[in-house]
Amino acid sequence: MTTYHLPGLAAAATLKIDRWGLAHIRAEGLHDLFFAQGFNAARDRLWQIDLWRKRGLGLLAADFGPGYLMQDRAARLFLYRGDMAPEWAAYGDDAQMICTAFAAGINACVDQILAGKMPLPAEFAALGTQPAHWAADDVVRIRTHCLTRNAASELARAQVLALADPDTDLLRVPLNPAVPASEWAVNAGAGLPAHALAVFELATAPVTFSPDRLAAGLDQAARWSRVDPRKTVVQAPSMEGSNNWVVSGARTASGRAIMASDPHRAHAAPSLRYMVHLTAPGIDIIGAGEPSTPGIMAGHNGHAAFSLTIFCADQEDVMVYDTAPDAPTRYRHCDGWEKMQTVTEVFAVRGHPDQRLDLRFTRHGPVVWEEPGRALALRTVFTEPGTAPYMASLKSMRATTWEGFKTAVDTWGAPSVNLVYADVTGDFGWQAAGYVPIRDGWRGLVPVAGDGRFEWQGFLTASTLPRLDNPAQGFVHSANEMNLPPAAQAGPAIGHEWFMDQRAARIAAALGARDDHDLASSTALQTDTGSPFAARLIALLPQDAPGRDLLALWDGRSEVESAPALLYEVWLSSHLRPALLDRVAPDPDLRRFLVPGNVPVVTELLEGKHPALAARAGLDAPGAQDALLRDTLTSALADVTGRFGTDPTAWRWGDLHHGWFDHALTPLGTSFDLGPWPKGGGNTSIMLAHHEASDYRVRIGASVRMVIDLGDWDASVWINAPGQSGMQDSPHLADLAPLWAAGEYVPLAYSAAAVEAVTVETITLLPG
Template sequence: RGLGLLSRDFGPGYLEQDRAARLLLYRGNMSPEWVAYGSDSEEICSAFAEGINSYVDSCNEGLIALPPEFVLLGHAPDRWKPEDVVRVRTHSLTRNATSELLRSKVMALAGAQDGARLDGLRQVLSPAIVPRPVEGFDPAVMTDRVLRDFHLATSPVSFSRARLAAKLDDAGLWTNVTKSDEVVRTPFEEGSNSWAVAASKTTTGRPMLALDPHRNHVLPSVRYVVHLSMPGLNVIGAGEPMVPGISMGHNGTASFAITIFGTDQEDIYVYDLKPDEEDEYSYKGAWEQVVTIKESIPVCGHEDQQVELRFTRHGPVLYKDAENKRAFALRTVWMDSGMAPYMASLAVMRAKTHAEYVSALACWGCPSVNHIYADISNTIAWNPSGAAPIRRNWDGLLPVPGDGRFEWDGYLSSDDGPSELNPVKGFVATANAMNVPQEWSRANPAFGHEWSESSRHETLHSKLSRLKKISLKDCMSLQCSVY
């Protein structure tokens, strides 16, 4: 899915999803990209791909039975390239682009003031703020079509009989992300809980760390459990299937866990197109050229299909409204260099001290997460991580004109963010809710304003605070709690 090659094996019903996926592929220089993840990241990813390819070759040679889904669908697995690990970005946890669209639609119907109030029923904002359209943006221009390609690219792959049997003339019909048999996107809200308890507050006299990821059961799985043991490395835990290493687990000395942290890492930009030239858009008083990349997509049973992918300086063009001379593009952290999702885990999983851990987190770009840490030296800590765009003149809650007035001013330095180290209360805990200290929020730009509701966070902190000593059984009970 991530490379945009589904239609090669499954036919025209997947062509539009392939085109959308290619819009969100990383296309930058690979040399600095590898450097961003550590001096040995290319070597690690090469070995990772080589191991997968060895298994694929054994399957193709009949030495190992193919997984049943390949047999049922009548195709063979592909060999991997090391760069595929970091070029694909659509497995990152996405942020508020969809929310920007929904908020705009409410304002278009009810007006800016009443729309902001009504949208508050859908999403409580914290720190509290009243979203307002910036000068030059009309919420009425936003339609569901704007994010169709974004949802296509980031949605799971479905295999209905009708989709597999689609004809080439019907390829354009398979574009809606719905709850039907087309491209299904689950309505379940994912979240996680994690906590670390100091040795002084546990029944074992040792720190405890617990993690409860609330991720859907899907195929392919979003997690895999692995124990990696070799000279100089011994880690066990869970990671992402297409990324080497683990992002949660332990290395015998330090343990680590992640949950979603609500940094706003996406923005929708709206452009005015040149009246007589639709591939130019207004930027800082001049006309700037849209970059067009032409690619050929193989389609099972048909000739290769030619597609055009368009990009502005901010990112991929998701929709061009030719009638009204507008274009819409996505600016997202995870399309920047050095921001391949979870790749910083290569350094994080090898950290043996909190200082090494914090140093490794400085390279963590995507997704934005709470990091919880505990080690055998009785250190526990909370360090939120992930690239946080600095918006000087807007709040990120609505789309903005792409004319140069609304630009990110870099990212917040990881050294400047909030954190907790061995707090007096004896624990650190996260559950996707707004957990940035008020004193920090008052003095710094907001990470974001959209977080999960706080009931899990409040329950977790309440129960951990009440217990004088916490046992493994207590942790298991908390993980199974439905409050």
Template sequence: MPETPSDTNPGTAPETFVLHGLEGPAEIRVDRWGIAHIEARSLHDVFFLQGWNAARDRLWQIDLWRKRGLGLLAADFGPGYLAQDHAARHFLYRGDMDAEWAAYGDGTRDICAAFVAGINAWIALTRVEPDRLPPEFALLGTRPASWEPEDVVRIRSHALVHNALSEILRAQVLGRADAETDRLRADLEPPVDPGSLTGPDPRDVPLAACELYKLGTAPVSFEPARLQATLDEAPSWSRVTAQAEVVRRLADEGSNNWAVHGERTETGRPILASDPHRTQAVPSLRYLVHLRAPGLDVIGAGEPAVPGVSIGHNQDLAFGLTIFRADQEDVYVYVYETDPADPDRYRYGGGWESVVRVDERFAVKGCPDQHLALSFTRHGPILHQDHRRRRLVAIRSVWAEPGSAAYLGSLSYLRADTVDAFARSLSHWGSPAVNHVAADTKGDIGWFTAGLVPLRANWPGILPVPGDGRYEWQGFRDAAALPRAKNPAGGFVASANEMNLPKSFLAKGAPSIGHEWADGSRARRIRQTLSEQTRHGLADSAALQTDVLSLIAKRLCACLENLPATGDTGAALRLLSGWNSCLTAQSAPAALFELWWMTHLRPGILGRFAPDPDLRRLLLPGDLDRLVVLIETPEPAWSTEDRDALLTRTLAAAWADCATRLGPDPAAWAWSRLHQALMRHAASPLRGNAEWDVGPHGVGGSQSTVMNMAYRPEDFSVTSGASVRLVMDVGDWDRSLCLNYPGQSGDPRSRHYADLAETWAASDHVPFLYSPDAISKATARLLRFKPATSPGRSAV
């Protein structure tokens, strides 16, 4: 693979850079796995070099991230991106910036200023040495833009928040069917009967209300037709993927984490593991980096456009996170009519309020600047307006609140030295809502949920509500009052996006935190495994991160014993008989099971309870836990005979389907022949080749195994899973393990662009080094930095 100019000097011979904005000498050691270890003499310089280094490895990615989030794509790419820019700007933070900076704790503004100064220093270097620019810029004829500190925090649409789309879908389902049918889409825990709630007529909350939100949070695509679109064609690029695909993506993105107390480990020290699951892409969403300066020595994974790290460890404390599906959004519907004399006025309380229209200028490549209005009610952006019916639909989200920039709250805990200090720091965590786990060198472990969780005094937040003032947030839950635990009796803490609210939060009358959670299979498997291991080791955590036992497969296969063992059904039963329910890459039963479950049985159940195809589309991809329960205990929803008939019919169909796809000999079947991870570079459609793509890799697992490998049922292509995996030995840090798939660099010319892909596909890890001695021995490249002594001195 051709190397980027930044990788042309492997080995330890140092390269020297002289940088304006740097206060003192510093260095970066890049180890053989592409992890940058940054050492500086001040906090300013270490964050300055974090930004410089992020741009060195990920400039195309973070430049696109900034332009997408700020709504600046059309200036580079033309009218086909104008609608996406317009949507994205609705979700920017528009509040008081002093309150915003203060929300993250002392020093955040200075850190962000240093970080973006470092990014800008690298951009300045590319102007002097254009060969350092990633090749995507030349392909698309663009240049990177300079950053402002506010750019780091104002972009909100990258965070995972819940549950506006689900509220709209629930209203649609209830308009066509009933609450029991909606449980097939998203079961509710703690239980709530949506049918007992009064709300707007579903006609007042159309599916079209999803479109602005979907477009404003969508990734960027580069189809030739989109890049060639004229200004007249701009509106045709205002829709993104199908509703089911968007909902599936949100459902599949989660994480695992756990911390095991030293009383249950081989060494007597805690072990902490964390592997966030997000949409798989090239380059990776996460980036590993080590920051060392006076008072700071932290290593871990963050997002390359954000300073600090959110998952990792310092010298005293390890920390990891998963999404905690608290409800941080609400949809408001102004159903009592806007003012007949002025559709821009709506009822609130006893009077009228005016829609706020913000005129904004959009630069568009090859066209005059365009001026478009952004529209807001007191609750937030208007998602949909129907002038004929005089209706408005708007959204309120924690994104509008100070302190909700994704993961930036991690800056408050980078120097925490104990689990208790870590817990205190979480008052600065806003978005996304997460389950933190932490473990310190004193031996303590803890689980702490964090995030801005609205207080709803009179409704559970599962359906759109009138926006007339009767349904308002009463502030937010106190951070210390959210669910948490320290040193529990079981000897470990763990989470995997499941419903994990303690009993005290489930009591009748308790304020709602959230009701929609991930399939609980991963969490149950993690807890089962950790409970059985009395002497847990690093290898055990690494193996658990890549565990492919499917509890769903075990549960469903247990329902097959009374089926007739004849024909294709009999052949399928014989293959599944005695199977260990592990979705290993080379397993023939795994291939048959997943094909049966996701392509035949799941649609069969949905078709049985929702025969209307339009309704059925609203239910996709379906609540997997709820669907399995309907198979395990059919009565009273349907009869055991009907259940067995569906099992028999779909199992025979799956056998025939598997033979068509993989050949007539079951001995040649393998799950990995169907289940493929192919990471396509966003610009590959423009190149006409797959040189920048990574894969395909045939892999095991599914969205219901601890090794989360979610896929599209249509073609079994992997869509999300763990790109970063960390396993940390708390106190003996150099024994820790990590992986960042497919590699650390985002530059296709770099040796580190895809050098970890095969390791990832083999379910393996690489060393996660921390001590100066270990880093020195593993250094593959050494970069040294000096501050410029005068404004006239060269930047390189």
């Protein structure tokens, strides 16, 4: 047993670490509980959360030099700068106390490390830096690590409309509900450069390291002002999504409800998510959150279970201004001119004197691009109080009734989410939550003029967004699909850019197909590798296409051991979609906005549902589509044969498709990346395992998965990849990755007896 004496702690607290790295934290009061959570987060993930904090507050250059100055400036443009009283109030009466305690716990761990009583994470030593102390405000003022919405898509759509037409843009992202052609009359994006949102992209980008960037001099600072083109050139909606559902007791074998949650995000080492168990008088919660944030966002409290997916509401607008020729900081608004607010900030820069840089803001938000006569600002809910990512969970995670849960999330600002809930009384439901701007006269799909014609008229919140209360079908679910009921579609525009609906449709079909659901059926559904498009695309192949016979016998599941999955996935990703886009957009300036090509729209195009696009691709000519399909499958067959040999019985999808977790320091020659692990699934499966054709590494998908048995809590299961810890010498750095890759789970111990049975290490925290 390890013991630490920590100033600021009122009474003893314990951290029981189980065999899978999950910390079960017990304290005698709320302050000490969240103090201990902060200490534990720093114990396991200090390099990660320290980097996140410095990135979000714009403090990177102080540690890493001039190559990070422009990213610091970009981040500070999007910090919350409003009154802290309504900010704290949005998250609950005790939110400020919780964040103060959480920050104090992190600082207590930092002090132990700086005093040599705990190990310094290897990354600090590699870069010659040290961890910093936190303030309570740091937890909530940072907005740039939140999932963003469609600002980049608005700009990309303006680019496509300048080069082609709205039909072509559907290959980038389809719109649901569809919009009339008159919508494009509001477009103010004509002539904007493709990099006009580079500052925003930089503000929200992860921190990257390279020898050149670290060695940059002050005269080279401006060189590091745009995100790598590989990450920004497509400007398509992120593949980050999620699945969740609740099956009521009326449809389970046990009569108890089941909740499943698997949020999809970009994979990294260490994991974005962190599992924790928090117990004190009046609170006993367990589940997943982010290590830099107190509490949890998905899990259960011994009475109710809850989880979230992204609800694709539009929370951003790109605003374009005419500026005065003789005064570029003045912009036209209504019948006159307004002056931008200029804030001069001081930036510490390693090895150089402090730098003073100007930040400019319009009435709508931060100015991110300027040229003579024009400027561009981003209007976003981030500037509103109550929009720190997931922080309203501090209220909702403690709710024990459906009505109380819905009340708690009415101040959920960002990101906009689908929340599912169930409790042991039998209540369950779905609630959309988030601050959704009310727009009058436009739908937020293209840049608009900032001259006063396009103003937000307040916000929709959870109480005015759609919900389902104990629906008769006996389940609720979400998977980022377009799930607006007709009444919501008829009101103010909520959003038009959703993820493909087929993943949600497969989930709904599976949940509605039986009345004896159990934990095993939900874990099987979470790890379902089937493609909803494979059979449709294979059915279009001409009979004489080489390789068709292998695909025709396939069940459409991209399992690790599957030979047909290997051929199909290579055909779709490396041959069919690129060839189709070459036909639709031979101009590379247009094509770069469309790649890789939306799979549902590609499928529908080939099925004849987009005749204008088919004509643009030349597929309306007799035999042209058959030739495209035959030629691309022939190329894919040669590709797979060249890589894996001529014997299809020896092919395995998992030989190409690998789970992989990048570490930020790898470009510096370290060996901190984790992988590979053979991985099933694909870009359209319920078990999202998103890859790019460049290397087929799985870099987006579920890291955390949970399936919770309401009432028999200890029967619940979870997994988090690659592991719970970010410490390079920890046994929990990557111990869960092989299980995750194989679709397996570990027990989610909750009761005191179950926790004790799986505890392998106890850490005791005592007052200083």
